[in-house]
Amino acid sequence: MTEELLAEPETSGKQLAGKELAITGFGVLSGLGIGPDALVDALTRPPEPVDVSGMFTEPLPRPDAHVLVDFHAAEHLGRKGTSFLDRGTAFGLLACRDALADAGMAEPDRARTGVVLGTTAGSLKSTSDYSRDTLTEERPYHVNPVLFPNAVMNGIAGQAAIRFGLRGLNATIAGGPLALLQALRYTGVALATGRAEVMLAGAVEEFSPQAAWSVQHAQRRAGGTLPAGEGAAVFLVEDAAAVRARGGRPDACVLSVTCSGSAASPGPAGTTDRLRECLRAALDQAGASAAQVRTVALGTDGTPWLDDAEETAVRQVLGAGAARLGTTQVTGVAGSASGAFPLAALLARHRAEPARDGELSVLSTRSADGSVAAAVVRGWSRAGGDHG
Amino acid sequence: MPAAITGRAMLTCLGDLESTFAALADGRTGVGPLRYGLPDKLNVLAGYHIGTSSAEGPAQATGWLTHCVSAALRDAGVDPGTSRVNVVVGTGLRELRTVEHGHLDGTQVTGNQLHFRRAVRAAVPGVREVHTLAGACAASGYALALAMDMLELGEADAVVAAGCDAMTESMLAIIGRVGERPADMVRPFDTARGGAQLGEGAVAVVLQAGATERAYGLVRGVGLTCDAKHETAPDQNGIVAAMRDAYARAGLGPERIDLVLAHGTGTALNDPTEAAALAEVFGADGPTVTGIKGAIGHTSGSAALMSTLVALETIREKAVPPVVGLRTPIEEARSLRLVHPERPVTQVTEVAQVNAFGFGGVNAVTIVQAPQRPGRGDG
Numbered sequence: 001m002t003e004e005l006l007a008e009p010e011t012s013g014k015q016l017a018g019k020e021l022a023i024t025g026f027g028v029l030s031g032l033g034i035g036p037d038a039l040v041d042a043l044t045r046p047p048e049p050v051d052v053s054g055m056f057t058e059p060l061p062r063p064d065a066h067v068l069v070d071f072h073a074a075e076h077l078g079r080k081g082t083s084f085l086d087r088g089t090a091f092g093l094l095a096c097r098d099a100l101a102d103a104g105m106a107e108p109d110r111a112r113t114g115v116v117l118g119t120t121a122g123s124l125k126s127t128s129d130y131s132r133d134t135l136t137e138e139r140p141y142h143v144n145p146v147l148f149p150n151a152v153m154n155g156i157a158g159q160a161a162i163r164f165g166l167r168g169l170n171a172t173i174a175g176g177p178l179a180l181l182q183a184l185r186y187t188g189v190a191l192a193t194g195r196a197e198v199m200l201a202g203a204v205e206e207f208s209p210q211a212a213w214s215v216q217h218a219q220r221r222a223g224g225t226l227p228a229g230e231g232a233a234v235f236l237v238e239d240a241a242a243v244r245a246r247g248g249r250p251d252a253c254v255l256s257v258t259c260s261g262s263a264a265s266p267g268p269a270g271t272t273d274r275l276r277e278c279l280r281a282a283l284d285q286a287g288a289s290a291a292q293v294r295t296v297a298l299g300t301d302g303t304p305w306l307d308d309a310e311e312t313a314v315r316q317v318l319g320a321g322a323a324r325l326g327t328t329q330v331t332g333v334a335g336s337a338s339g340a341f342p343l344a345a346l347l348a349r350h351r352a353e354p355a356r357d358g359e360l361s362v363l364s365t366r367s368a369d370g371s372v373a374a375a376v377v378r379g380w381s382r383a384g385g386d387h388g
Numbered sequence: 389m390p391a392a393i394t395g396r397a398m399l400t401c402l403g404d405l406e407s408t409f410a411a412l413a414d415g416r417t418g419v420g421p422l423r424y425g426l427p428d429k430l431n432v433l434a435g436y437h438i439g440t441s442s443a444e445g446p447a448q449a450t451g452w453l454t455h456c457v458s459a460a461l462r463d464a465g466v467d468p469g470t471s472r473v474n475v476v477v478g479t480g481l482r483e484l485r486t487v488e489h490g491h492l493d494g495t496q497v498t499g500n501q502l503h504f505r506r507a508v509r510a511a512v513p514g515v516r517e518v519h520t521l522a523g524a525c526a527a528s529g530y531a532l533a534l535a536m537d538m539l540e541l542g543e544a545d546a547v548v549a550a551g552c553d554a555m556t557e558s559m560l561a562i563i564g565r566v567g568e569r570p571a572d573m574v575r576p577f578d579t580a581r582g583g584a585q586l587g588e589g590a591v592a593v594v595l596q597a598g599a600t601e602r603a604y605g606l607v608r609g610v611g612l613t614c615d616a617k618h619e620t621a622p623d624q625n626g627i628v629a630a631m632r633d634a635y636a637r638a639g640l641g642p643e644r645i646d647l648v649l650a651h652g653t654g655t656a657l658n659d660p661t662e663a664a665a666l667a668e669v670f671g672a673d674g675p676t677v678t679g680i681k682g683a684i685g686h687t688s689g690s691a692a693l694m695s696t697l698v699a700l701e702t703i704r705e706k707a708v709p710p711v712v713g714l715r716t717p718i719e720e721a722r723s724l725r726l727v728h729p730e731r732p733v734t735q736v737t738e739v740a741q742v743n744a745f746g747f748g749g750v751n752a753v754t755i756v757q758a759p760q761r762p763g764r765g766d767g
Binding site for chain 2: 168
């Protein structure tokens with residue numbers, strides 16, 4: 001009882017210290033394809049997972065997943081420096097490049113631009129391969145040294161900095177499905193304390209036998225049946241006031257981000273209670289009412305108890321009126337990227353449907369460990385509307 | 389805005405903070421035979437392990453971390469039940485050692501165990517946000533920076549910045565791959581340095597806004613940059629930029645720095661680059677420079693905060709630990725006032741700088757200051 005009370009999310013004060021975050025571009029890719037259109041199409045025409053049985057020599061738990069089977073980094077990023085990139089790093093670089101281009105920011109102020117990326121386990125494949133080579137190769141110097149930058153946990157963010165010359169702070173947040181909202185939270189702090197003027201914030205996850213087995217175990221344990229997925233979504237974030245001051249038009253404004261959780265009761269009831277409080281705090285900090293929210297993007301991951309706990313909290317705070325948008329059914333279970341696809345889907349839909357200009361959406365996220373996070377976002381198309 | 393360190397806890401191969409500092413001051417090292425994996429195949433024979441048992445417990449990094457976070461909050465007298473407390477953990481490898489065990493013996497591990505949200509909340513019920521930053525060997529410096537920023541923005545009454553790391557066989561393999569012959573210990577800035585050897589452990593500090601009477605010291609500022617140059621090789625420009633960012637945030641210049649706790653990994657690439665960066669910033673007559681990795685190993689995600697606590701102990705004890713393992717300084721470090729093990733240094737230190745640089749080109753430089761005690765001449 002006491003712990004329940006103590007675990008309430010903070011509700012006092014502006015979470016982002018008065019800084020409203022503007023998203024001025026984004027890049028996304030998933031098993032559905034590269035770019036936002038594929039994501040929007042999939043929401044109305046859910047695709048089947050594809051055959052992945054020929055991708056790896058190692059055994060896979062099931063023959064299908066939502067992945068880019070024929071993805072070759074060099075086709076998208078050029079041949080230079082791409083021959084030894086693992087999938088996750090290539091995805092991350094592609095999403096960062098597209099976010100910069102989408103924002104029309106080919107040359108950001110490099111010293112003032114930072115990167116924060118979410119991950120679940122870095123490249124589990126690279127780490128595992130490296131460990132295995134160590135044990136199976138005759139001498140340690142037979143281990144391929146070009147693999148090892150990939151095995152560094154924060155390697156993707158580091159590679160993004162190298163490729164795009166980003167010398168601001170450079171962080172990797174290990175948070176699984178919550179990592180994107182944690183990255184946005186971090187971004188808010190970084191902009192407010194003058195550590196950066198521009199931030200690339202996103203999340204990345206690669207498909208591999210290791211990841212597929214991890215998803216399979218988690219799904220089976222919780223009674224879910226979804227296959228694994230992969231991809232990345234990266235958002236270019238700036239201070240909204242600064243964007244407006246230069247006459248820019250945000251694609252979306254993040255009005256609030258709240259993160260909370262408790263280990264005391266990670267089960268269904270505890271998760272519902274905490275998410276309810278978290279959603280209320282997010283609305284409160286955004287100065288928004290439940291009635292104004294048109295869409296709630298859910299963290300749905302196919303595990304029945306967690307999906308039910310989330311829906312219950314959402315219903316209690318936002319009622320049944322707000323439309324539900326879930327992406328995991330079409331992207332597969334893709335760890336931290338699964339937490340980023342919903343925001344990409346919201347933005348992609350805004351872009352495709354000008355009638356939604358100015359609509360308010362809520363992002364809801366939760367994790368099996370009892371942690372929850374929420375954000376309130378207002379989005380626009382690029383065709384018109386009031387971007388202020 | 390400076391923040392006060394009001395609570396602290398540390399666990400290294402040399403014990404808790406008190407016994408670690410005592411050993412450091414004596415110039416002792418905690419290095420021993422590597423206990424994990426197959427040392428010959430890994431090409432790594434030495435490690436800086438906690439305790440005396442060769443048996444590994446489950447989820448060691450998590451255990452060391454939660455021990456330190458709880459102890460630091462107790463030390464500060466901060467109750468997460470009545471104060472708004474956030475926790476930021478910096479780590480290089482998180483709980484990946486447990487994943488490796490999973491491969492070997494079927495130990496069950498979930499994605500959520502890889503970061504520390506649930507474990508921290510179980511150890512200190514009532515904390516609000518828990519964030520895990522995977523920032524290689526600058527991770528706890530990044531954690532300290534985020535903790536400072538959260539306080540500056542008034543988002544919490546206290547923030548625990550922490551670090552932890554346990555060795556993984558894959559990281560040991562990387563280390564073994566870098567060196568041709570296995571090194572006996574970390575020898576920072578030594579001409580015959582043989583590369584990094586990993587250290588285990590955890591560390592936590594409780595930060596509160598403003599100067600308080602019972603503070604162990606003040607954090608004046610943390611500078612953060614990314615080299616954007618090379619995945620594993622450090623870059624002098626990036627390191628210097630982080631130092632200058634730290635001075636700007638601390639509101640002081642390099643001439644105010646009395647002591648530098650260097651990153652000093654004993655690797656071929658770090659030491660000359662770091663030495664050159666220090667020489668660039670401080671010029672010919674720079675401050676005293678020391679480093680602790682020869683004594684406690686390269687503790688990766690914990691390294692920045694461990695050096696920060698040692699810097700504050702140095703200020704308090706007026707004794708500067710020597711660079712354990714150093715025999716003959718490299719050419720690039722000749723102009724630095726390195727503390728040689730055979731020539732102890734005692735000095736009054738007011739302001740210290742702590743360097744931490746990680747793979748991925750991430751840099752964190754921290755400026756700490758002696759506690760401010762009104763009415764005392766040495767404050």
